[in-house]
Amino acid sequence: DTGVSQNPRHKITKRGQNVTFRCDPISEHNRLYWYRQTLGQGPEFLTYFQNEAQLEKSRLLSDRFSAERPKGSFSTLEIQRTEQGDSAMYLCASSLGGFSTGELFFGEGSRLTVL
Amino acid sequence: KNQVEQSPQSLIILEGKNCTLQCNYTVSPFSNLRWYKQDTGRGPVSLTIMTFSENTKSNGRYTATLDADTKQSSLHITASQLSDSASYICVVSVNNAGNMLTFGGGTRLMVKP
Numbered sequence: 001d002t003g004v005s006q007n008p009r010h011k012i013t014k015r016g017q018n019v020t021f022r023c024d025p026i027s028e029h030n031r032l033y034w035y036r037q038t039l040g041q042g043p044e045f046l047t048y049f050q051n052e053a054q055l056e057k058s059r060l061l062s063d064r065f066s067a068e069r070p071k072g073s074f075s076t077l078e079i080q081r082t083e084q085g086d087s088a089m090y091l092c093a094s095s096l097g098g099f100s101t102g103e104l105f106f107g108e109g110s111r112l113t114v115l
Numbered sequence: 116k117n118q119v120e121q122s123p124q125s126l127i128i129l130e131g132k133n134c135t136l137q138c139n140y141t142v143s144p145f146s147n148l149r150w151y152k153q154d155t156g157r158g159p160v161s162l163t164i165m166t167f168s169e170n171t172k173s174n175g176r177y178t179a180t181l182d183a184d185t186k187q188s189s190l191h192i193t194a195s196q197l198s199d200s201a202s203y204i205c206v207v208s209v210n211n212a213g214n215m216l217t218f219g220g221g222t223r224l225m226v227k228p
Binding site for chain 1: 119149151156157158159160161164204206216218219220221223
């Protein structure tokens with residue numbers, strides 16, 4: 001399968017623990033995005049990378065959140081000291097080029113439940 | 116402020132019937148508008164992308180329309196099937212902005228037998 005891959009698909013953790021999600025984009029895509037989605041809402045932008053450079057971060061991305069994309073390939077999103085409000089679906093997407101031309105492909109998401 | 120409003124929030128129809136979902140936006144400058152289908156617990160999947168100059172675009176039983184003057188779009192589903200049950204999300208792109216996609220809250224469609 002050559003689509004966007006996310007792992008793990010589901011994560012249940014206790015408040016205060018750290019969690020890390022991984023995203024493998026479509027191989028030739030230079031842009032990678034992280035979104036957060038809560039039930040019944042549309043996705044909210046968190047951050048995006050062009051190759052290995054993190055070009056923008058949302059205000060939603062508090063200092064407990066960090067994202068990396070070493071070597072411009074896969075990306076990780078780490079949440080430290082998780083809180084119950086972090087419970088959501090974390091979606092990764094990738095594209096070739098910007099939104100004026102590039103189709104955006106989403107992964108299946110990583111659902112986080114913080115107890 | 117860039118906003119995308121979708122209506123209705125939820126909709127129930129019988130299998131085989133048609134339906135139309137609405138999307139109004141205030142995004143400027145406009146680049147393109149996308150409709151995504153999202154099954155419960157899955158990632159969104161693209162249905163259509165429409166640029167400023169396109170008025171209508173079809174993808175099988177899905178037909179999207181765009182009126183850039185009134186800043187409205189619709190997604191028409193013909194002869195609905197049970198598998199059409201999902202959330203449909205309207206997404207508008209701002210011209211030449213690196214990350215700027217504005218997502219609507221989605222319309223949750225349920226198709227009943």
